[in-house]
Amino acid sequence: MSDAMDPVKLMKQQVGKAAADRVKSGSIVGLGTGSTTAFAIQFLGDRIKSGELTDIKGVPTSFQASVLAKQYGIPLTTLDEVERIHIGIDGADEVDPAKNLIKGGGAAHTREKVVDSLAEEFIVVVDQSKIVDALGSTFPVPVEVLPMAIAPVMRALEKLGGKTDLRMGVNKDGPVITDQGNMVIDTKFESIANPPELEAILNNIPGVLENGIFVNVTDLVLIGEIKDGQPIVREM
Ligand SMILES: O=C(CO)[C@H](O)[C@H](O)COP(=O)(O)O
Secondary structure (H helix, E strand, O other): OOHHHOHHHHHHHHHHHHHHHOOOOOOEEEEOOOHHHHHHHHHHHHHHHOOOOOOOEEEEOOHHHHHHHHHOOOOEOOOOOOOOEEEEEEOOOEEOOOOOEEOOOOOOHHHHHHHHHHEEEEEEEEEHHHEOOOOOOOOOEEEEEOHHHHHHHHHHHHHOOOEEEEOEOOOOOOEOOOOOOOEEEEEEOOOOOOHHHHHHHHHOOOOEEEEOEEOOOOOEEEEEEEEOOEEEEEEO
């Protein structure tokens, strides 16, 4: 099967476009991280290039997002320069029926939580494989930790019933280093009965910067699906 026919890629492309189409001229846009949001950034760039969309500024959630924004001609700004973010677009690793999320598959969840939670309208873009009945079903919770606190934080996470794994680099020896110079402990819980409670407990461990549970942030989820062989977008 050629790359262009890959159904997962088609679903990601379709939701990325649907999200980019919702952005209006004059908007400050939160630019998320990951392969699905990358399509949204690309389509936003296309709309700017064609002149259909004017006066757009992006607030990137990661180094990857700023590189892509520059590549596709989206002017960037920072939270020092702007007081509001009109619309945010970001991916997720899991979405539950209450629109709670697990994020951080790209180790960008700390900046993502800052930017996404400031957005007046926050849109999540995912393919259908990310929809779960309960958070923690398939994906561990990424926990960003100061390097000097790795050992005590791992012990604290294990005490809470988590199975911990220091995230390792791909094509790089040693651990993943975040955009802030920290490390990520992927923590798999058997089940997450109360996402807001676990989010607060994890962030209360000394040495933890942020974890990948996002609650009460999402306004709209755009879900890419394949129906009768064609990619479609469902709203939740
Ligand atoms: O949270 C993230 C990065 O930290 C991503 O948004 C999440 O991992 C989804 O990525 P993708 O769209 O590539 O599946």
